[in-house]
Amino acid sequence: MARWLASVGIRENSRVLDLGCGKGAVAIEVARATGCVVTGVDAFEPFVMSCRGLAAVKGVGSRCDFRVGLAERFRAEPFDAVVLLNLFPFERAIPIARRLVRPGGFYLIDDAVAIGTEHSSLPTAEEVGEAIGANGDRVERRKVWTRAEVRARESRNYALLRSNARALMKAAPKNRALLTECLARMKAGIADLTAEIRPACWLVRRGRR
Numbered sequence: 001m002a003r004w005l006a007s008v009g010i011r012e013n014s015r016v017l018d019l020g021c022g023k024g025a026v027a028i029e030v031a032r033a034t035g036c037v038v039t040g041v042d043a044f045e046p047f048v049m050s051c052r053g054l055a056a057v058k059g060v061g062s063r064c065d066f067r068v069g070l071a072e073r074f075r076a077e078p079f080d081a082v083v084l085l086n087l088f089p090f091e092r093a094i095p096i097a098r099r100l101v102r103p104g105g106f107y108l109i110d111d112a113v114a115i116g117t118e119h120s121s122l123p124t125a126e127e128v129g130e131a132i133g134a135n136g137d138r139v140e141r142r143k144v145w146t147r148a149e150v151r152a153r154e155s156r157n158y159a160l161l162r163s164n165a166r167a168l169m170k171a172a173p174k175n176r177a178l179l180t181e182c183l184a185r186m187k188a189g190i191a192d193l194t195a196e197i198r199p200a201c202w203l204v205r206r207g208r209r
């Protein structure tokens with residue numbers, strides 16, 4: 001994500017907004033790698049606290065401003081780039097990003113897309129591209145993960161989650177059922193992402209409309 005943003009001119013003094021920033025992994029790496037100034041917003045206060053701590057540890061605390069808030073209610077001067085990752089479906093993400101990015105600036109969005117016909121409630125990658133173009137915006141970069149890439153990434157993540165879950169079960173056996181269910185859901189999610197839906201990401205230049 002940081003490389004993509006750097007490739008379209010996000011640099012020192014650029015202003016970047018990360019909505020639903022979670023624990024700040026992307027926001028902090030973008031600040032570190034490009035030298036830009038980042039605002040991160042998340043609805044969950046413990047994540048925002050964690051972002052502030054991590055930004056300080058990574059040496060970018062003075063260029064990062066993390067706040068508790070709802071993405072849909074956030075108002076500010078338009079940014080050079082807006083990031084919305086793993087937050088809303090495309091049809092919700094696009095208007096929120098457009099509202100907060102200056103004309104000629106960039107937005108970065110992701111979600112799952114349908115590959116076959118089974119998940120017809122999800123758009124295909126082509127449909128997302130059309131929705132972006134209909135606003136007069138231009139796709140600069142697009143990535144739809146392949147089945148092999150999803151498998152490799154998710155099996156690494158799942159192994160880590162399973163080992164964390166086992167440690168938590170040992171520490172608090174009363175949570176065993178909850179953790180077992182959580183792992184089962186993760187596994188089902190991975191099966192979905194390697195079947196007829198895939199994660200996909202778009203970097204878009206906002207048009208003047």
Ligand SMILES: C[S@@+](CC[C@H](N)C(=O)[O-])C[C@H]1O[C@@H](n2cnc3c(N)ncnc32)[C@H](O)[C@@H]1O
Nearest residue numbers: 020021022041042043044047069070071085086
């Ligand atoms: C799946 S995580 C994604 C985190 C990060 N963007 C990433 O890709 O790693 C979704 C995050 O959005 C936050 N969130 C959910 N709904 C939100 C909303 N309406 N406004 C702001 N944050 C929200 C959650 O607290 C969570 O941290």
